[in-house]
Amino acid sequence: MSESVSVRVNGKPVTVRAGATVAVAVLESGAICRTSVSGQPRSPLCGMGTCFECRVAINGEPQRRSCQVLCQSNMEIETHG
Amino acid sequence: MDSVKQLRFDVAVVGAGPAGIAAALAAADSGKSIGLVDDNPAAGGQIWRGAQSAPRKSAASIWFDRLNKSAVQIVPGARVFHAANGELAAESDDSAIQITYGKLILATGARELFLPFPGWTLPNVMGAGGLQALLKSGLDIAGKRVVIAGTGPLLFAVAAYARKCGAKVVGICEQTTRSRMVRFGMKMLLVPSKAPEALRFAYELRGIPHWTDCWPVAAFGNRRVEIVRISRQGQTSEIECDYLACGFHLTPNVELPRMCGCRLQQGLVEVDEYQHTSVAGTYCAGEPTGIGGLELALVEGEIAGYAATNWEDRAKHLFAKRAQYQKVVRILKDAFPLRPELKNLARPDTLVCRCEDVPHERLCEHSSWRAAKLHARCGMGPCQGRVCAPAAEFLFGWEIDSVRPPVFPVRCSSLAAIPSRSSAPRN
Numbered sequence: 001m002s003e004s005v006s007v008r009v010n011g012k013p014v015t016v017r018a019g020a021t022v023a024v025a026v027l028e029s030g031a032i033c034r035t036s037v038s039g040q041p042r043s044p045l046c047g048m049g050t051c052f053e054c055r056v057a058i059n060g061e062p063q064r065r066s067c068q069v070l071c072q073s074n075m076e077i078e079t080h081g
Numbered sequence: 082m083d084s085v086k087q088l089r090f091d092v093a094v095v096g097a098g099p100a101g102i103a104a105a106l107a108a109a110d111s112g113k114s115i116g117l118v119d120d121n122p123a124a125g126g127q128i129w130r131g132a133q134s135a136p137r138k139s140a141a142s143i144w145f146d147r148l149n150k151s152a153v154q155i156v157p158g159a160r161v162f163h164a165a166n167g168e169l170a171a172e173s174d175d176s177a178i179q180i181t182y183g184k185l186i187l188a189t190g191a192r193e194l195f196l197p198f199p200g201w202t203l204p205n206v207m208g209a210g211g212l213q214a215l216l217k218s219g220l221d222i223a224g225k226r227v228v229i230a231g232t233g234p235l236l237f238a239v240a241a242y243a244r245k246c247g248a249k250v251v252g253i254c255e256q257t258t259r260s261r262m263v264r265f266g267m268k269m270l271l272v273p274s275k276a277p278e279a280l281r282f283a284y285e286l287r288g289i290p291h292w293t294d295c296w297p298v299a300a301f302g303n304r305r306v307e308i309v310r311i312s313r314q315g316q317t318s319e320i321e322c323d324y325l326a327c328g329f330h331l332t333p334n335v336e337l338p339r340m341c342g343c344r345l346q347q348g349l350v351e352v353d354e355y356q357h358t359s360v361a362g363t364y365c366a367g368e369p370t371g372i373g374g375l376e377l378a379l380v381e382g383e384i385a386g387y388a389a390t391n392w393e394d395r396a397k398h399l400f401a402k403r404a405q406y407q408k409v410v411r412i413l414k415d416a417f418p419l420r421p422e423l424k425n426l427a428r429p430d431t432l433v434c435r436c437e438d439v440p441h442e443r444l445c446e447h448s449s450w451r452a453a454k455l456h457a458r459c460g461m462g463p464c465q466g467r468v469c470a471p472a473a474e475f476l477f478g479w480e481i482d483s484v485r486p487p488v489f490p491v492r493c494s495s496l497a498a499i500p501s502r503s504s505a506p507r508n
Binding site: 016017019020021023024027028032033036037038040041042043044045046047048049050051052053055063067068069070 | 120121122127130131158192193195202203204205206207208210211212213214215218219220221304334435436437438462463464467468490
């Protein structure tokens with residue numbers, strides 16, 4: 001079983017431990033998850049799926065809560081930070 | 082178009098944290114079909130997040146072993162967004178799910194209470210439990226400076242966990258008073274199984290400053306938090322940090338119980354001695370009936386599971402154990418009341434609603450949560466007020482009592498999958 005997973009965050013390769021969530025990959029890439037309606041940078045707050053601050057696009061699907069999705073090999077993650 | 086999955090259980094349990102796991106396992110003893118539905122990718126809830134790989138013989142691993150060997154059908158990654166006429170509507174990543182059941186057990190847990198202060202929306206300012214959840218999900222924090230703030234025993238757990246992960250925990254800011262904190266420590270030593278836990282934390286946190294009468298006043302930074310200003314026994318000071326983990330204890334997830342029509346009292350789901358709610362055939366266990374922690378959640382779950390499968394004798398057998406842990410609810414309430422100074426942290430331009438970016442000054446104009454929603458769009462974003470409503474309740478004293486379907490933002494195709502008969506009465 002592989003112990004790490006590689007994904008891309010805004011095209012940049014990021015390697016995280018197997019079982020890590022997409023939120024972790026975004027934080028470790030240094031990216032900001034999203035820009036708020038008034039233009040502020042936002043990143044995860046609750047870490048458990050309730051606050052919706054960690055929303056990113058995963059494999060082209062927008063508005064996914066990155067803290068509730070596990071990284072899978074070669075996932076393409078796009079932030080709007 | 083998404084597929085529609087139909088599931089039918091004798092007992093459906095919503096929430097796969099400790100209360101839900103205990104409920105499902107107790108119910109499974111009857112041989113009936115049991116479903117355990119949860120939004121997260123895996124069972125365990127927040128406290129046992131990622132604990133499937135926990136050391137053998139830990140409390141969590143014993144429960145996971147039992148769960149894995151049981152006939153309980155786990156439905157992970159499924160968000161329940163509607164409940165009506167004995168049916169639940171949920172969605173997963175690729176399908177809509179219709180769940181019918183004989184009995185329903187709600188074990189929806191709790192979330193952190195967040196209070197707004199200038200800078201609280203900056204990246205890397207997160208919940209205390211929020212940081213812990215991200216660490217359990219694989220975040221590398223080695224060498225980072227972390228300030229932990231807010232209130233409640235969770236701060237200790239998070240500080241210990243962050244330190245174990247290699248973080249430099251600069252300090253713990255606890256808003257309650259020193260005398261309440263001391264009383265809390267003494268009372269908890271008398272609760273079964275809590276004394277070893279307290280001693281373990283004391284050991285794991287040695288050398289980390291723990292300040293009482295202390296809370297964050299503001300956070301500063303360019304695109305990320307860099308400095309937190311704290312008030313400590315009336316004096317302000319500034320601390321450099323990479324993360325500010327701040328949570329003001331817990332608030333129960335009562336949206337789904339409310340949607341099911343369960344009666345609430347003072348924000349908590351009302352249950353009888355069998356954990357039965359005001360709605361026939363619907364039970365509730367764990368934090369929504371009163372914030373009391375792991376052991377209480379487990380025993381309430383077991384009682385609900387037995388009661389839902391007509392095993393009242395077994396349920397009754399656990400009443401005394403539950404009573405022991407119910408003391409914790411009172412102890413926590415007495416120890417960590419939120420101090421009124423925290424109401425004054427938000428400045429006029431400090432955002433209260435983070436989804437719709439509604440500042441404090443826009444809320445002051447209104448006299449109710451409903452008016453604030455309608456006129457200022459507070460709580461109208463994707464989190465549906467899960468973050469700002471409990472804050473507004475504390476800041477303005479508003480009663481938060483409304484809930485309407487869907488209780489979670491979902492795809493149109495999932496809404497379309499709800500059978501139209503659910504709007505009509507059924508016999």
